[in-house]
Amino acid sequence: MVSAPYTISSVGLGSCVAVALYDTQRRIGGLAHIMLPGSASLNGSQSSCRYADPAITALVKALCRRGGVRKDIVAKMVGGARMFPDYGNSNQGIGEQCIESIKGILKREHIPVIGQDTGGRHGRNVEFYLDTGRVVVSAIGKEDKEI
Numbered sequence: 180m181v182s183a184p185y186t187i188s189s190v191g192l193g194s195c196v197a198v199a200l201y202d203t204q205r206r207i208g209g210l211a212h213i214m215l216p217g218s219a220s221l222n223g224s225q226s227s228c229r230y231a232d233p234a235i236t237a238l239v240k241a242l243c244r245r246g247g248v249r250k251d252i253v254a255k256m257v258g259g260a261r262m263f264p265d266y267g268n269s270n271q272g273i274g275e276q277c278i279e280s281i282k283g284i285l286k287r288e289h290i291p292v293i294g295q296d297t298g299g300r301h302g303r304n305v306e307f308y309l310d311t312g313r314v315v316v317s318a319i320g321k322e323d324k325e326i
Contacts (some may be wrong), residue, residue: 190304192258194274196281196297197305198229199255200238200290201312202247208236210307216273216280226315239288254285255294255326257305257315272288292325 189197201208211234218232228234238267242252259274271279278297285292296303296316306315316324 184310187307192303193260193262194272196256196258196277198281199307200242200252201241201310202251203253204251205243206245206309207242207247208309209241214275216276218284231277231284233286240275251292254290256292257296257303260299260301261296270284273281275295296324297326
């Protein structure tokens, strides 16, 4: 959790999803690197921020402690790729499960998703610029993309 003019980054996102939360008025934000969908309490580890629910809850609380105002917080999401073949299994990959879980949690928290670069079959790196709230996504063999 930092404020402008800093940049936060996460590299090597595959099926994991990075969620950037940003207070547009106060220029403070944070980035959660979420590995698993659902709630940690359902999986036996109530405080683990590897899971979507506790990670987003902790990030929102941290933003508010630093002076953030809920109505001014927006979200951007990056990652959630299906990195490996499914071998005929039609089930969703862990990346898609994370994306859906995160979207549901953000909707419940009344935090709009204003940008995303998710899914596909390629890894990503992300840079989150706190002076402007812009998020830049890079991937091997692709042009950088601002969301």
